Amino acid sequence: MDWGAQPVMIGTALHPERWFARRPIQRSEQMKNELQENLIHRYLLGDLPEAEREALEAQWFSDSDAFERVWESENRLVDGYVRGRLSADERARFESHYLASPVHRRRVEAARQLLAAADAQAPEREMSFLGRIAAWFRLSPIPQYALAAGVLLAAGAIFWLLRERGRMRSEHELRIAAERIERERVEAELDRLKRERPPTQPQPQPTTPAAPTATAPRTVFSFLLSPTSVRGGAGQPLTLPAGTDLVQLRLRVDPGEWVRFEAAIHTADRAPVWRGRNLRARDGIVTLALPAARLPHNDYILTLSGAAADGRVEEINRYSFRILRE
Amino acid sequence: MDGGGPGSQWALTREALARFLAGLDADAERAGEKYEAIRLRLVKFFDWRGAHHPEDCADVTINRVIRKLDAGETLADLETYCLGVARLVFLETLKRPERRHVPFEEAPALAAPAAAGDADEEDEKRRCFERCLRELPPESRALVLEYYRDERRTKIDNRQALADRLAIPLNALRSRVQRIRDRLERCIEKCRSR
Numbered sequence: 001m002d003w004g005a006q007p008v009m010i011g012t013a014l015h016p017e018r019w020f021a022r023r024p025i026q027r028s029e030q031m032k033n034e035l036q037e038n039l040i041h042r043y044l045l046g047d048l049p050e051a052e053r054e055a056l057e058a059q060w061f062s063d064s065d066a067f068e069r070v071w072e073s074e075n076r077l078v079d080g081y082v083r084g085r086l087s088a089d090e091r092a093r094f095e096s097h098y099l100a101s102p103v104h105r106r107r108v109e110a111a112r113q114l115l116a117a118a119d120a121q122a123p124e125r126e127m128s129f130l131g132r133i134a135a136w137f138r139l140s141p142i143p144q145y146a147l148a149a150g151v152l153l154a155a156g157a158i159f160w161l162l163r164e165r166g167r168m169r170s171e172h173e174l175r176i177a178a179e180r181i182e183r184e185r186v187e188a189e190l191d192r193l194k195r196e197r198p199p200t201q202p203q204p205q206p207t208t209p210a211a212p213t214a215t216a217p218r219t220v221f222s223f224l225l226s227p228t229s230v231r232g233g234a235g236q237p238l239t240l241p242a243g244t245d246l247v248q249l250r251l252r253v254d255p256g257e258w259v260r261f262e263a264a265i266h267t268a269d270r271a272p273v274w275r276g277r278n279l280r281a282r283d284g285i286v287t288l289a290l291p292a293a294r295l296p297h298n299d300y301i302l303t304l305s306g307a308a309a310d311g312r313v314e315e316i317n318r319y320s321f322r323i324l325r326e
Numbered sequence: 327m328d329g330g331g332p333g334s335q336w337a338l339t340r341e342a343l344a345r346f347l348a349g350l351d352a353d354a355e356r357a358g359e360k361y362e363a364i365r366l367r368l369v370k371f372f373d374w375r376g377a378h379h380p381e382d383c384a385d386v387t388i389n390r391v392i393r394k395l396d397a398g399e400t401l402a403d404l405e406t407y408c409l410g411v412a413r414l415v416f417l418e419t420l421k422r423p424e425r426r427h428v429p430f431e432e433a434p435a436l437a438a439p440a441a442a443g444d445a446d447e448e449d450e451k452r453r454c455f456e457r458c459l460r461e462l463p464p465e466s467r468a469l470v471l472e473y474y475r476d477e478r479r480t481k482i483d484n485r486q487a488l489a490d491r492l493a494i495p496l497n498a499l500r501s502r503v504q505r506i507r508d509r510l511e512r513c514i515e516k517c518r519s520r
Contacts, residue, residue: 044374058406067370068497109451114455117455119476
């Protein structure tokens, strides 16, 4: 039975008789799939009334395609939880119902490891030249004369690697230079804003220790973070030289449907450190700037969430990093 | 739980099993395949209902159906009958003391990164996962890793590309990968229980 061709319920509570209704409702394939996915998620999260649950079970139990779909939806639900992509309601329901089963808890653990391993795999098209040669050697019988050709190839590969290394080094230097220029631009912009600020009435002086003077130079360090598995060991190391005033964390994002972003930084033992709202992506990068003093030597987890135009907020990525002080 | 039903002394025999298989299909090979399919669905039925031991519950269900046949009853639709018995078995599991609700807070390893004290357990989990992944045939390993790579990040329709490359429909790919993932999960579970 083609499950995709089954009638689906639109906008009302599911009833078994309606679920099995004879007259199909004309809706787009995508909407049908989304409704079915939603129904299956409610089933897996224990959110369906018993009669509807039994109707759905009777269907997938006798239909192998429907069975595979429910199974796939379960995997998607688990993966969505692991990747932090469930809505707040689904996440709460997942934690209170689905995770009540020890079998499910082990499944989530396995999914966490599987997804981390899958994400760590380089796409095939990015396989290195040497990797391709190695694969060829593994798969092919090698006659003696091919070894000689292999030596020549290896020599060529070494030459290519050296050239690549040189190129990467120049790219690295270029990136450092670009970051230095960006830092100088930010500092110049800050100075300009300070100069242009209209004179204000004298304010009562704070009693706290004096802040650095407005003219004091600020040292900003900027880092580009990559999303990582939070449980996959130590995070990305970020070394802050002594005297750093401001840390800029840059996160590459796919803006997609998100109109703004929110970021929260916690220590690895979940103590809150910093939170930023109403962040915008510029050229696919969300930039956070926070005082370096807020980041002592420790392991941190940064959670980035996206807010859609309809007010929905979803976690997009997590980044783990370790601050090292020089 | 008694496989033949509450309070019974019934034991599964080769003849009773043969009668059950013959009820599934006259052809022995097809009957074997149908048996595997029904058992997998029963396991998933109990799993998705949240039973703590889905495999045991599935076996108890099958034993009870075989016992009915052994007693001389005629069952027109074995598959539907299995589902009905499974519902009864599930209701029985709800009365067992170990099936209590476990609040999320009691499973902190899922909610938060591992604390330092959990290091040994984390190491064991990682070792089991790596071992089980290595034990998969190379093509299965490559397939499952590629299938689950984060598509949002790579911006490539990996799955369609994979199905095209293997020259199989997307549904067949999905089914194949789910079974590899299932095998991996079972291997990890076995490894961790040792």
